[in-house]
Amino acid sequence: STWVTKRAYELGILIHPQARVVGAPLIASHVGGDVSADLVATDFGSAPGSSLLIDIGTNTEIVATDGERFVAASSPAGPAFEGGMLRFGMAGADGAIEAVHINDDEFVYQVIGDYEPDGICGSGLVDILAELRRVEWMSPEGRFIHGGSDYTIAPSAGITFSRSDASQLAQAKASNASGQRILLRRLGLAADKVDRIFLAGGFANAIDVENAIAIGFLAQVRPERVQRVGNSALRGAAMLLLSRRRREELTELVGRIEHMELETEHDFFDLFVDGCLFHPIPTTAA
Numbered sequence: 001s002t003w004v005t006k007r008a009y010e011l012g013i014l015i016h017p018q019a020r021v022v023g024a025p026l027i028a029s030h031v032g033g034d035v036s037a038d039l040v041a042t043d044f045g046s047a048p049g050s051s052l053l054i055d056i057g058t059n060t061e062i063v064a065t066d067g068e069r070f071v072a073a074s075s076p077a078g079p080a081f082e083g084g085m086l087r088f089g090m091a092g093a094d095g096a097i098e099a100v101h102i103n104d105d106e107f108v109y110q111v112i113g114d115y116e117p118d119g120i121c122g123s124g125l126v127d128i129l130a131e132l133r134r135v136e137w138m139s140p141e142g143r144f145i146h147g148g149s150d151y152t153i154a155p156s157a158g159i160t161f162s163r164s165d166a167s168q169l170a171q172a173k174a175s176n177a178s179g180q181r182i183l184l185r186r187l188g189l190a191a192d193k194v195d196r197i198f199l200a201g202g203f204a205n206a207i208d209v210e211n212a213i214a215i216g217f218l219a220q221v222r223p224e225r226v227q228r229v230g231n232s233a234l235r236g237a238a239m240l241l242l243s244r245r246r247r248e249e250l251t252e253l254v255g256r257i258e259h260m261e262l263e264t265e266h267d268f269f270d271l272f273v274d275g276c277l278f279h280p281i282p283t284t285a286a
Contacts, residue, residue, distance in 0.1 A: 003023065003025055003247070004021075004022065004023030005020065007019065007020065007021070008020075008021055022240065022241060022247075024036040024240055024250065025251065025254050027072050027257050027259065028072060028074075028259030030074035030076075031063075031072050031074050032061075035233070036250055037232070037233040037234070037235075037236030037240060038053055038061075038063075038198070038232045038233050038236055039063065039236070039250065039254075040236035040239050040240055040249075040250055041229065041232035041236035042198045042200075042229055042236075044065070044198070044253075047195070048067055048195075049195035049196070050067055050187070050189055050194045051195060051196050051197070052064050052180070052183075052184070052194050052196070052197045052198070052219075054197070054198070054200065054204075054218070055200040056081070056200070056201045056204050056207075057077070057082070057201050057203070058076075058078060058079050058084075059074055059075070059076055059077065060074070060075040060077045060176050060179065061074050062074075062183055064183040064184060064186075064189070065187070066188070066189055069187060070256050070257040070258065071259075072258070073262050074262075075175040075178065075262065077173075078171070078172045078175070080171070081122040081125060081173075082122055082203065083119065083121060083122065085168050086120070086125075086168060086169075087160070088119045088120050088153075088160065088161070088165075089121075089165070090118060090119030092121040092123070092203065094112050094115050095112065095116065095117060095119070096111065096112045096117070096118065096121035097109045097110070097111055097119070097121065097124040097153065097159070098112050098121055098124050098206055099127055100120075100127040100131055100153065101127070101131060102131045102134070102135050102137075107128075107131075107151070107152075107154070109154060116156070116157055117154045117157045117159055118157070120159065120161070121203075121206075122203045122206070122207070123206035123207050125161075126208060126211050126212050126215065127208055127211055128151075128153065129211075129215045129278055130210075130211035130212075130214045133215060133278050133279075134214070137151070138166065139278075140277045140278050140279045142163060142166040142167055142276075142278060143163070149162055149163050150163065170276040173215065173216060174272045174273070174274075174276040175272070177217065177219070177281050178262060178268065180218070180219045181219065181275075181282075182260065182265055182268070183260065184219065191283045192222055192283045194219075194222075195225065196225050198232070199218075199227070199229065200229050200232045200233065201230075201231070204228050204229070204230070205230050209223045209226050210223050213280060214280060215278045215280075216275060216277065216281045219281045219283070220280050220281055220282075
């Protein structure tokens with residue numbers, strides 16, 4: 001683990017030229033300093049028992065511990081759950097449908113801000129998938145039961161959810177699911193036995209945890225053990241700047257983390273294919 005420590009003038013940053021700029025250590029390829037900062041903000045691994053950190057994004061990073069060993073991996077999920085590559089996908093901003101429920105065969109939705117809906121953000125997409133499965137309007141393979149190509153979510157705004165959208169989300173979900181499953185398996189942990197789960201990132205703050213578990217986006221952890229920690233990377237970065245002791249502790253912790261290349265697992269493709277199905281991730285450690 002290598003820290004980057006420079007003066008502002010060396011990096012061309014427009015603050016006091018002698019100001020110190022500190023870059024947190026990388027854990028491994030594609031598991032960077034932001035995750036190191038997450039570990040500090042969540043005090044990861046300090047409590048007894050097992051912990052799981054999932055920093056959800058275009059590239060989802062996962063760190064797991066059984067209380068003794070630490071393992072980490074990166075899952076290239078892509079931008080689908082952030083609204084990318086979907087016809088009516090959008091970021092979690094004003095006008096985004098953020099929560100959805102099917103009631104009496106109609107979609108009932110909640111929009112961020114006092115606006116007409118412009119699209120659907122990640123938490124709304126998770127809800128749509130979970131609700132379609134709950135009322136059995138969609139098969140685990142993503143086929144729409146009525147045989148059509150889309151469902152209309154907000155008729156007044158013409159916002160729909162299509163089979164193509166479901167396919168994009170299935171592949172993004174599979175990457176996350178495979179990463180969680182492989183890391184837990186490496187430690188011999190069953191998901192429902194994990195003592196605490198930290199969900200990091202802006203998307204994580206709004207996600208319905210039970211719906212995410214139902215569609216296989218999150219492992220079958222106990223929902224009451226999930227802590228949404230928001231932008232913990234920013235908080236952790238501030239903590240590191242203010243404390244030499246924390247920087248020393250992080251150096252020791254990062255040095256203990258084993259990095260896993262998910263695609264080198266012998267059954268990665270099988271796990272990925274299973275992860276594309278909209279059903280809960282198996283809980284066993286096998």
